[in-house]
Amino acid sequence: DIVMTQSPDSLAVSLGERATINCKSSQSVLYSSNNKNYLAWYQQKPGQPPKLLIYWASTRESGVPDRFSGSGSGTDFTLTISSLQAEDVAVYYCQQYYSTPPLFTFGPGTKVDIK
């Protein structure tokens, strides 16, 4: 089974400071056929469904503020919030796609709070 891990489990950051979340996959999510990493990041606020922030490891979804950025390739990825705002308090999940057999796996989540 493919296992996704995230670190830390939670973090508290001062307003305006940087928040960094790491995600690691037990198998590479880089597809050599198109050089795409099928790794996405979601934000989930209490009582709401998840919201897509980043896909292909580093491409922001339309409408997502540019303080959110993604990086990494293969098995190791990072989500960075460059300047934390109050509305960024949420749980963040990474998600990968594996093709054989086709399946999606989410990481366990990282809770981000204000310090």
Added chain:
Amino acid sequence: QVQLVQSGAEVKKPGASVKVSCKASGYTFTSYGISWVRQAPGQGLEWMGWISAYNGNTNYAQKLQGRVTMTTDTSTSTAYMELRSLRSDDTAVYYCAREREELRAFDIWGQGTMVTVSS
């Protein structure tokens, strides 16, 4: 606007079945797949499976094989997820989500349906 609207909360007894609906609007239903994702209280996200709205092909998570069935009705742009032999640990919010195939990510989510399994 593009949206997925799910059916309302359900309370079921252990051993029963539940069928949750997800009605799509604002886009061509058959051009996208739909996945179902569940979230137990206070827990993370668990992918349950996927269905192509184009041809009805499905892929289910291994742990749910044999208990889950996903279907679509293209005439009403509605996806369905049926889960049988319910157990207490099936208590969760169930979400449908539209998959953008080229991204292998979920860009539109339903509002969620709470399913409670309790005797």
